[in-house]
Amino acid sequence: MPETDKMIARRDGAVGWMIFNNPARHNAVSLEMWRRAAEILEEFAKDKSIRVVVLTGAGGKAFVSGADISRFKDERQEAEAVAIYQAATDKAYETLRAVPVPTIAMIRGYCIGGGTALAVACDLRVATENSRFGVPAAKLGLGYGPKRAKLLVDLVGPAYAKEIYFTARQFDAQEALRMGLVNRVVPDDKLEATVTEMAGTIAENAPLTIRSTKLTVNELMKDPAERDLAACEAAVAACFASNDYREGQAAFMEKRKPRFTGT
Numbered sequence: 001m002p003e004t005d006k007m008i009a010r011r012d013g014a015v016g017w018m019i020f021n022n023p024a025r026h027n028a029v030s031l032e033m034w035r036r037a038a039e040i041l042e043e044f045a046k047d048k049s050i051r052v053v054v055l056t057g058a059g060g061k062a063f064v065s066g067a068d069i070s071r072f073k074d075e076r077q078e079a080e081a082v083a084i085y086q087a088a089t090d091k092a093y094e095t096l097r098a099v100p101v102p103t104i105a106m107i108r109g110y111c112i113g114g115g116t117a118l119a120v121a122c123d124l125r126v127a128t129e130n131s132r133f134g135v136p137a138a139k140l141g142l143g144y145g146p147k148r149a150k151l152l153v154d155l156v157g158p159a160y161a162k163e164i165y166f167t168a169r170q171f172d173a174q175e176a177l178r179m180g181l182v183n184r185v186v187p188d189d190k191l192e193a194t195v196t197e198m199a200g201t202i203a204e205n206a207p208l209t210i211r212s213t214k215l216t217v218n219e220l221m222k223d224p225a226e227r228d229l230a231a232c233e234a235a236v237a238a239c240f241a242s243n244d245y246r247e248g249q250a251a252f253m254e255k256r257k258p259r260f261t262g263t
Helices: 031-048 067-074 079-098 113-119 146-154 158-167 173-179 186-206 207-220 229-240 244-252
Strands: 007-012 015-020 052-057 062-064 102-108 111-113 124-128 132-134 184-186
Touching: 007 031, 015 184, 015 186, 052 062, 052 113, 062 102, 062 113, 062 146, 067 229, 079 113, 079 146, 079 186, 102 186, 102 244, 111 113, 113 132, 113 146, 124 173, 124 186, 132 173, 146 158, 173 184, 207 229, 207 244, 229 244
Parallel strands: 015 052, 052 102, 062 111, 102 124, 111 132, 124 184
Antiparallel strands: 007 015
């Protein structure tokens, strides 16, 4: 998979890593970065050997600090430019949500605006003690529509979501943990080891079970009329019909570690 200056994709065994690489601007995201992010995620989604995807930022000071405001004049000034930029960001978020395997946001430092939205769109979030979160839309005159807002409301509830949006202030890691915005907060020097261990644990589990569980949970988050329960049932049936189901039983009886292949 080719790399670009501002977006890096790499693979470590069964784990795909997508790294926002604009540390000079605290990994602020430009139009071309959003487009490349969608491409990387699509490639990961198609790769059956990848069982977990991790998103993080380069430089040690930020996960993603939001949109690159220095590019607003070129990318978000006129109505047509705004529409193009919005389409690119929507594509990136939708592609991230559609990745069939678990996604983990590995957060160090600033996680602001689009960074918070990216983290919320992931399945799991692990942050360092010095991480900072916030959505400064109210200080920039930006609008947040139902699709983007729903993910945050589903995660932290309407009261905390309103506080995040209304105040536009930054929240520290412990506040984020209390809200349910992140799953875990760890010391800075333990972040990569914690995420690597978490990803490794998930990758060793039965892939079809993980995929079917993610599908089911995501469908349950939709309005009842929009849920594809048939797809959920089909995914569960595929688990019981799989070689991995037989392998799991055999490993349990033989008191050994199972070797799942995703078939």
